[in-house]
Amino acid sequence: MSAQKRQLHLGLFLFSTGYHPAGWRLPEAVTDGAFDPKFLHRVARRLEEAKFDFFFLGDALASSADMQYQFPSQMVRLEPFTMIANIAAVTEKIGLIVTANTTYAEPYHIARLTASLDYLSSGRVAWNVVTGADTRAALNFSREKHWDNAKRYDYADEFVQVVKDLWDSWEDDAFVRDKAGGVFVDESKVHKINHAGEHFSVAGPLNVARPPQGQIPLLSAGTSERSQELGAQFSNAIFTGQIHIAGAKQFYSGIKSKMAKYGRDPGELSILPGLVPLVGRTEEEARAKYRELNELLVTDFNLAPLSARIGIDLSGYSLDGPLPDLELSTLPGGAAKDLVTLAQRASGREDITVRELFHYFSATCRGHLLIVGNPEQIADQIEEWFVQEAADGFNICPPYMPGGLDLFIDLVVPELQRRGLFRTEYEGSTFREHFGLSRPDNRFAKRAVLQTAAE
Numbered sequence: 001m002s003a004q005k006r007q008l009h010l011g012l013f014l015f016s017t018g019y020h021p022a023g024w025r026l027p028e029a030v031t032d033g034a035f036d037p038k039f040l041h042r043v044a045r046r047l048e049e050a051k052f053d054f055f056f057l058g059d060a061l062a063s064s065a066d067m068q069y070q071f072p073s074q075m076v077r078l079e080p081f082t083m084i085a086n087i088a089a090v091t092e093k094i095g096l097i098v099t100a101n102t103t104y105a106e107p108y109h110i111a112r113l114t115a116s117l118d119y120l121s122s123g124r125v126a127w128n129v130v131t132g133a134d135t136r137a138a139l140n141f142s143r144e145k146h147w148d149n150a151k152r153y154d155y156a157d158e159f160v161q162v163v164k165d166l167w168d169s170w171e172d173d174a175f176v177r178d179k180a181g182g183v184f185v186d187e188s189k190v191h192k193i194n195h196a197g198e199h200f201s202v203a204g205p206l207n208v209a210r211p212p213q214g215q216i217p218l219l220s221a222g223t224s225e226r227s228q229e230l231g232a233q234f235s236n237a238i239f240t241g242q243i244h245i246a247g248a249k250q251f252y253s254g255i256k257s258k259m260a261k262y263g264r265d266p267g268e269l270s271i272l273p274g275l276v277p278l279v280g281r282t283e284e285e286a287r288a289k290y291r292e293l294n295e296l297l298v299t300d301f302n303l304a305p306l307s308a309r310i311g312i313d314l315s316g317y318s319l320d321g322p323l324p325d326l327e328l329s330t331l332p333g334g335a336a337k338d339l340v341t342l343a344q345r346a347s348g349r350e351d352i353t354v355r356e357l358f359h360y361f362s363a364t365c366r367g368h369l370l371i372v373g374n375p376e377q378i379a380d381q382i383e384e385w386f387v388q389e390a391a392d393g394f395n396i397c398p399p400y401m402p403g404g405l406d407l408f409i410d411l412v413v414p415e416l417q418r419r420g421l422f423r424t425e426y427e428g429s430t431f432r433e434h435f436g437l438s439r440p441d442n443r444f445a446k447r448a449v450l451q452t453a454a455e
C-alpha cells in the first residue's frame with residue numbers, strides 16, 4: 001500500500017437490468033443488455049471514463065424462471081470468463097473481476113483461466129472466490145447436495161493455495177528465448193508444485209507463464225466466519241452487504257484485525273459494501289423515480305418475510321395503514337427500527353405505510369443499502385461511510401440500467417472528485433495498481449535467493 005492519501009474505490013456490480021427487481025420495467029430501461037455486447041461495451045467504457053476501479057461480474061451455477069420476480073438480472077447472464085475476455089479487448093484501464101466457484105471447479109483450470117485473462121487484459125484481472133450461494137448448483141454437477149460450510153471452505157482454502165502456487169510455477173525471467181544458443185526457457189526457473197493435500201494432488205507446472213500481475217488479486221464475499229477468515233488470509237478486497245453504518249464499522253474493523261495473524265497489513269485489503277444509489281438531479285426527482293420503481297414491482301405482497309425480518313407479525317395490518325408500534329418487535333438490537341429508519345429516509349417522510357416499508361424491504365432484501373437523493377446527498381453518505389471507516393469504497397449496484405449508472409457517473413462521481421475523495425485520472429494500469437498493491441515476488445525465486453544466501 002502506498003503512503004498516498006486514502007482514496008475511495010468504486011466498482012460496478014453488474015445487474016444488467018438493474019438491482020431493483022422492477023428496474024427493467026421502467027420505460028427507459030434496457031431489457032436485453034445481458035446478452036448484447038454493444039450494451040456491455042458501452043457500460044465498460046462509461047466506467048472507464050469515470051475512472052472506476054473495476055467492473056465486477058458475479059455468478060451462480062443454477063437458475064429457474066421464478067427468479068424473474070426477485071432476481072431478474074441473475075436468472076440468465078453470460079459466463080464471466082468469456083464475457084470478461086471480450087470486455088478486456090475494448091477497454092484499457094478498468095479492473096475486471098470474474099467470479100469462480102471453488103466448490104465445483106479444479107484449481108488447475110481456474111489458475112489457467114485467470115492467468116490467461118490477466119494476459120489478455122494486460123494485468124487487469126481479479127478473482128472473486130466464492131464457495132456458492134446457490135445450493136441448487138449441486139444438482140447441475142452430478143452431486144446430491146451442496147456441501148456444508150465447513151467442507152466448502154476446507155476445500156476452498158486448499159484450492160486457493162494450489163492456484164497461488166501454480167501462478168508462480170514459472171519464474172518471471174524463465175523465458176530466455178536465446179535464438180543463437182537455442183535455449184527457449186531456463187529449466188531451473190520452472191517449478192513443479194507437487195501439491196499433495198487432503199483434496200487435491202497437483203504436480204504442475206501450469207501451462208501458462210506467470211501472469212502479468214504475478215499473483216492475481218483475490219476477492220471474497222461470504223458472510224460466514226470461515227469466509228471472513230479466508231478473506232483475512234488471502235483477499236485484497238471483500239464485498240459485503242451492510243445496511244447500517246454501525247454494523248459496517250464493526251465488520252470493517254473485525255476483518256482488518258484478523259489480518260495480523262496471517263502476517264498481513266490492513267492496507268492490503270479493501271472492504272467494499274454494495275450500494276444502490278437512486279440518484280436524481282434534484283431530491284424530488286430521485287423520490288419520484290423511487291416511487292415509480294416501487295409501483296412497478298410485481299408482487300403478491302406476502303408479508304411473511306418482512307414480518308420475520310422485523311420481528312412483528314404484520315398479517316393483521318392494512319397495507320395502506322400506518323406501521324405497527326416497533327416496540328412490539330421480538331427481535332433484539334433494534335432490527336425493526338433500523339429497517340424502518342432506512343425506509344423512511346428513502347421515502348423522505350416519517351409517516352410511511354406498511355406498503356412503503358414492504359417496497360423498501362423488497363428492493364433491498366438481497367442485502368445492499370438503497371439510498372435515494374440528489375448528488376450531494378448521495379455523496380454525503382458515501383463520504384460518511386468512507387471517513388468513518390465503514391468502507392474503503394463501494395460496489396455500485398445501479399437500481400436500473402443504464403440510466404441509473406449514467407446519473408451516478410455524471411452527477412455523483414464529479415461531486416466525489418470535487419471533494420478530493422476519488423481519482424480524476426488513473427495512476428496505474430493494472431488492478432493491483434488501482435488498489436496501491438505492489439507486485440509480489442515469485443515464491444520459488446524468493447526461496448532460491450534465501451537458499452543461496454544461507455549457503
Ligand SMILES: Cc1cc2nc3c(=O)[nH]c(=O)nc-3n(C[C@H](O)[C@H](O)[C@H](O)COP(=O)(O)O)c2cc1C
Pocket residue numbers: 057058059060099101129130131132133134149220221222223224225226227239240241274395
Ligand atoms: C456482494 C456479494 C456478492 C456475492 N457474489 C456472489 C456470486 O457472484 N456468486 C456466489 O456464488 N456467491 C456470491 N456471494 C456469496 C458468497 O460469496 C458466498 O459464497 C456464499 O454466501 C456462501 O458462503 P458463506 O456461507 O460464507 O456466506 C456474494 C456475496 C456478497 C456479499
